[in-house]
Amino acid sequence: MxxxxxxxxxxxxxxxxxxxxxAGPLILAPVGAGYPDLMQRFVIYGIFAIGFNxxxxxxxxxxxxxxxxxxxxxxxxxxxxxxxxxNILPAIIFSVVVSGLFALLIGFISLRRSGxxxxxxxxxxxxxxxxxxxxxxxxxxxxxxxxxLDLDDPRILDGATEAGRLASPSLFGLEMGDTxxxxxxxxxxxxxxxxxxSALILIGMFYLSLRIFRSPxxxxxxxxxxxxxxxNYTGFNSRPYTLTAFVISGMYAGLAGALLVCMDPLAGAERxxxxxxxxxxxxxxxxxxxxxxxxxxGAGIIKYFENxxxxxxxxxxxxxxxxxxxxxxxxxxxxxxxxxxxxxxISLGLIFMLVVIFLPGGLVEGATRILNLxxxxxxxxxxxxDRADTxxxxxxxxSEGPSSSSVNTRES
Amino acid sequence: xxxILLQVLNGLDKGSAYALIxxxxxxxxxxxxxxxxxxxxxxxxxxxxTVTFNNLxxxxxxxxxxxxxxxxxxxxxxxxxxxxxxxxELGATMIDYSVFWSILFAIPVMLLIGIVMERGLIKHFYKRxxxxxxxxxxxxxxxxxxxxxxxxxxxPIPQPAPEAFVGSIDVGVxxxxxxxxxxxxxxxxxxxxxxxxxxxxxxAFLRYTTFGMVVxxxxxxxxxxxxxxxxxxxxxxxxxxxxxxVTGLAGVMYTPILSPNYHMGMxxxxxxxxxxxxxxxxSLAGAVAAGFLLGIxxxxxxxxxxxxxxxxxxxxxxxxxxxxxxxxxxxxRGLMGRKGVMET
Numbered sequence: 001m002x003x004x005x006x007x008x009x010x011x012x013x014x015x016x017x018x019x020x021x022x023a024g025p026l027i028l029a030p031v032g033a034g035y036p037d038l039m040q041r042f043v044i045y046g047i048f049a050i051g052f053n054x055x056x057x058x059x060x061x062x063x064x065x066x067x068x069x070x071x072x073x074x075x076x077x078x079x080x081x082x083x084x085x086x087n088i089l090p091a092i093i094f095s096v097v098v099s100g101l102f103a104l105l106i107g108f109i110s111l112r113r114s115g116x117x118x119x120x121x122x123x124x125x126x127x128x129x130x131x132x133x134x135x136x137x138x139x140x141x142x143x144x145x146x147x148x149l150d151l152d153d154p155r156i157l158d159g160a161t162e163a164g165r166l167a168s169p170s171l172f173g174l175e176m177g178d179t180x181x182x183x184x185x186x187x188x189x190x191x192x193x194x195x196x197x198s199a200l201i202l203i204g205m206f207y208l209s210l211r212i213f214r215s216p217x218x219x220x221x222x223x224x225x226x227x228x229x230x231x232n233y234t235g236f237n238s239r240p241y242t243l244t245a246f247v248i249s250g251m252y253a254g255l256a257g258a259l260l261v262c263m264d265p266l267a268g269a270e271r272x273x274x275x276x277x278x279x280x281x282x283x284x285x286x287x288x289x290x291x292x293x294x295x296x297x298g299a300g301i302i303k304y305f306e307n308x309x310x311x312x313x314x315x316x317x318x319x320x321x322x323x324x325x326x327x328x329x330x331x332x333x334x335x336x337x338x339x340x341x342x343x344x345x346i347s348l349g350l351i352f353m354l355v356v357i358f359l360p361g362g363l364v365e366g367a368t369r370i371l372n373l374x375x376x377x378x379x380x381x382x383x384x385x386d387r388a389d390t391x392x393x394x395x396x397x398x399s400e401g402p403s404s405s406s407v408n409t410r411e412s
Numbered sequence: 413x414x415x416i417l418l419q420v421l422n423g424l425d426k427g428s429a430y431a432l433i434x435x436x437x438x439x440x441x442x443x444x445x446x447x448x449x450x451x452x453x454x455x456x457x458x459x460x461x462t463v464t465f466n467n468l469x470x471x472x473x474x475x476x477x478x479x480x481x482x483x484x485x486x487x488x489x490x491x492x493x494x495x496x497x498x499x500x501e502l503g504a505t506m507i508d509y510s511v512f513w514s515i516l517f518a519i520p521v522m523l524l525i526g527i528v529m530e531r532g533l534i535k536h537f538y539k540r541x542x543x544x545x546x547x548x549x550x551x552x553x554x555x556x557x558x559x560x561x562x563x564x565x566x567x568p569i570p571q572p573a574p575e576a577f578v579g580s581i582d583v584g585v586x587x588x589x590x591x592x593x594x595x596x597x598x599x600x601x602x603x604x605x606x607x608x609x610x611x612x613x614x615x616a617f618l619r620y621t622t623f624g625m626v627v628x629x630x631x632x633x634x635x636x637x638x639x640x641x642x643x644x645x646x647x648x649x650x651x652x653x654x655x656x657x658v659t660g661l662a663g664v665m666y667t668p669i670l671s672p673n674y675h676m677g678m679x680x681x682x683x684x685x686x687x688x689x690x691x692x693x694x695s696l697a698g699a700v701a702a703g704f705l706l707g708i709x710x711x712x713x714x715x716x717x718x719x720x721x722x723x724x725x726x727x728x729x730x731x732x733x734x735x736x737x738x739x740x741x742x743x744x745r746g747l748m749g750r751k752g753v754m755e756t
Contacts, residue, residue: 056543060541060543062543064546109737109740109741112744113740115542116542116693117693117740119447119546120686121689121736123685124682124685124689124733124736127682127733128730128733128734131729131730132730134729135729136729136730274682278554281547281550285547338562342562343558343561343562345554346554346558346559346562349551349552349554349558350551352547352554353548353555356544356547356548357548360544
């Protein structure tokens with residue numbers, strides 16, 4: 001696998017990524033996020049965001065309806081579990097295929113327009129799917145209640161085995177919910193089967209996106225982003241390429257939806273709502289659109305803060321400021337508490353706005369800026385007169401760094 | 413025939429709301445070239461202006477009664493709004509008609525919000541790519557929506573229509589039909605008339621005033637107008653404020669029909685985007701026409717006959733999107749879209 005990556009940078013990135021993901025329980029336990037449910041969410045939304053990034057980061061087509069594919073993936077995976085087998089493998093394969101077909105249909109129509117039209121069209125389609133799932137298609141989606149496993153599901157392959165209790169999703173007998181708890185340095189590390197299955201899939205998907213980014217196909221998608229008209233003039237018909245990217249990212253979303261069902265066999269229509277579509281856009285932008293690692297980073301950060309922030313209520317905030325004089329403490333509590341707990345969406349929206357305004361390349365761009373600053377500082381100290389050297393590093397940065405922002409600003 | 417007329421009438425109120433919001437969207441889009449995802453939030457803020465104003469008006473003084481007792485033995489609390497104390501009968505009427513008074517309250521508020529939004533945030537995004545504009549207004553929409561949620565709570569707050577406008581009237585009699593064949597709620601009729609007046613005055617303003625003429629010229633060719641020594645930015649800011657007022661008023665008057673809740677803005681916004689796309693990006697007349705058209709279409713789709721025809725599937729929730737797809741496949745620029753608007 002590693003030999004297929006052309007540069008050493010990519011190899012290091014891939015190895016580091018694999019190690020970090022696999023060591024997830026060890027890394028996340030100290031920050032209070034080391035429990036299976038949340039870790040699985042990190043990984044699943046990471047897959048979702050990577051897929052979204054293949055469309056948005058590479059082609060610049062901003063889809064506001066990606067949650068529809070997540071929802072379709074969830075529903076089809078759950079139906080597979082109900083009808084065929086509780087094994088997650090057929091469910092995942094089926095949902096990827098179905099969401100791919102669905103993406104083909106929607107992409108075929110929406111990609112006739114670009115820019116704002118495209119965003120609005122995908123948003124409309126997602127909202128339509130949501131409405132369909134919520135009301136019209138109730139026989140398939142179970143409407144408001146949401147679809148779930150049932151005791152009298154037929155399950156052709158393994159339905160007869162365990163009567164009397166709801167089956168839980170498993171991979172050839174390995175149950176997704178199984179967790180090995182290992183005490184380590186006073187912490188409890190939870191190694192969960194579901195997490196590791198999702199993590200392996202995430203690593204595979206990350207590798208796939210790395211290959212797409214480095215492939216000629218990826219180059220054409222980038223060309224679409226920087227100047228589609230010129231690309232058309234050089235004789236490329238860009239639509240098949242963008243459609244392929246759309247379908248690929250729809251399949252990623254379907255995969256994420258299927259994994260969500262594997263984690264917790266329940267699928268509701270609200271998974272397809274525009275807020276869910278907005279969330280994946282937030283994740284990608286927050287981490288850095290068009291970069292490899294950004295979307296996973298963004299997904300992790302948003303899911304982490306969703307979990308941590310939304311659990312902080314007013315009494316916790318009061319605990320923070322209890323050491324201060326009373327009037328000041330009350331004032332600070334009154335200022336801070338609307339942004340936490342149930343109101344954490346306000347802070348999410350604010351952070352998102354700040355990122356879009358000041359750091360359009362996301363956190364990855366922020367990190368590169370800081371790194372470059374340090375590099376320049378150390379260079380300035382070493383050789384103050386050496387102009388040529390700094391020039392060449394500048395050039396290098398703009399050509400290979402996460403260049404989404406520099407491409408962005410060039411479009412008018 | 414009656415049934416058809418009734419559905420047309422039923423579609424009018426939703427259609428009016430769509431038309432007003434879509435008009436605001438198109439005003440902003442046509443002048444500044446920005447797609448405002450926070451526009452739904454303006455509609456919602458307008459609706460909550462009514463709630464706020466109503467709360468302010470009916471702010472009550474609580475006194476304990478000397479003679480009467482409440483069912484559990486304590487002195488009865490008498491709640492009298494201050495307005496009634498000060499103005500007597502007139503005060504009570506004021507509270508009853510608070511929806512209309514809210515219009516006066518909402519106009520300066522919405523104007524201020526619009527101008528602050530444009531000067532404070534959107535101004536800095538003219539040179540940025542459209543994706544950034546969408547994203548930042550989307551973030552703003554989340555923030556506004558959540559702020560309203562944290563102030564007013566997540567539950568819808570019902571707002572009564574004025575006493576005189578509660579109930580229905582027999583519209584059929586006016587046009588020479590049998591009695592009770594065409595009965596229609598009064599407030600919806602009021603809403604339609606209100607929308608017609610607002611839309612008419614916007615068009616008149618753009619058509620017959622010098623200010624409107626300059627704005628239209630700026631929409632056609634911003635650069636040339638700027639070169640002629642006209643400060644077009646200032647006028648466009650004013651248009652943003654105006655669009656915000658139009659949308660806010662649509663929200664104010666809609667409160668008796670739909671109890672304001674914090675997510676109503678986004679629900680309407682998605683539909684209004686479709687309306688704008690169907691009408692043709694940048695075309696004011698297209699937005700209004702498509703708004704009414706889709707509203708009426710939606711009410712037709714909810715007829716039981718249509719449902720029977722489609723073997724029991726109710727398509728009123730999705731008809732708008734289906735129409736949008738068909739229109740975009742056949743007429744990619746929308747009904748009245750011009751060439752060269754948002755073609756990239």
